[in-house]
Amino acid sequence: MTDQAKAVSPLKNLLAGGFGGMCLVFVGHPLDTVKVRLQTQPPSAPGQPPMYSGTFDCFRKTLMREIQASSGETKYTGALDCAKKVYQESGIRGIYKGTVLTLMRDVPASGMYFMTYEWLKNILTPEGKSVSELSVPRILAAGGFAGIFNWVVAIPPDVLKSRFQTAPPGKYPNGFRDVLTELVQREGVTSLYKGFNAVMIRAFPANAACFLGFEVAMKFLNWITPNL
Numbered sequence: 002m003t004d005q006a007k008a009v010s011p012l013k014n015l016l017a018g019g020f021g022g023m024c025l026v027f028v029g030h031p032l033d034t035v036k037v038r039l040q041t042q043p044p045s046a047p048g049q050p051p052m053y054s055g056t057f058d059c060f061r062k063t064l065m066r067e068i069q070a071s072s073g074e075t076k077y078t079g080a081l082d083c084a085k086k087v088y089q090e091s092g093i094r095g096i097y098k099g100t101v102l103t104l105m106r107d108v109p110a111s112g113m114y115f116m117t118y119e120w121l122k123n124i125l126t127p128e129g130k131s132v133s134e135l136s137v138p139r140i141l142a143a144g145g146f147a148g149i150f151n152w153v154v155a156i157p158p159d160v161l162k163s164r165f166q167t168a169p170p171g172k173y174p175n176g177f178r179d180v181l182t183e184l185v186q187r188e189g190v191t192s193l194y195k196g197f198n199a200v201m202i203r204a205f206p207a208n209a210a211c212f213l214g215f216e217v218a219m220k221f222l223n224w225i226t227p228n229l
Contacts, residue, residue: 010229013222021215029207032199035059039196040163044188056198091170102162102177110155118147118212140216141209148208152200157193159200160184 038059045051053059077083087095121143126132135143152159161180165173173179184192222229 010222013219013226013229017215017218017222020218021211021213024214025207025211028210029203031060032056032203032207035063036159036196036199036203037163037167038063039199040160041167042195056196056202059199095170099162099166102158102165105177106155106158106162110151113154114147114151114208117150118143121146135216137213140213144212145205145209147212148204149201151208152204156197156200160193160195 035056039053039056042052053062077086084096091098122132122135122140125139125143126135158177161177161184164184165177165180168180173183
């Protein structure tokens, strides 16, 4: 136990965690775009079909729209240009728009995320073996299911956050309470789970990749810098 305690390195955890996050984004980003599109689509008029009939329809239409827009003018040329224009339009409050909703999503969901991962790692560790010796398939399983449990908690505040952040300035003066009231009254309680299929399809592989990337990076760092 003493040797294991000495092996804990904040720098290694920072680097390995960053690599795990890169793996998550690489695997999961396309469906994250689909999720946000589904969450923010306006309700359809009576007798009219919705903008997107489902996850795969949204993916197809998003792909076609991006191909068509690649030769036309775009609103933002990149992340820095987007931040600059948002700041010019709304100031520092525009940059931090949706912070409260993000905290409402991430605090409980992240707690569920890491609790589930550590719990499953212990369950999946064979008797007489160390958690650090867990096989790749078991790490993938623990990470994937941790991602699913994370998003079961996170979806409702995530829907509210997406709606709030993409709304015109001043539409929701009371913040998330106005967004919640409008969604429930106009579209029902099930609207809080918009994008559920896209989230669940994304959750397992993306988070399995995240934790596998973390564990692999940590073992690599322990190998090349055992005394760090």
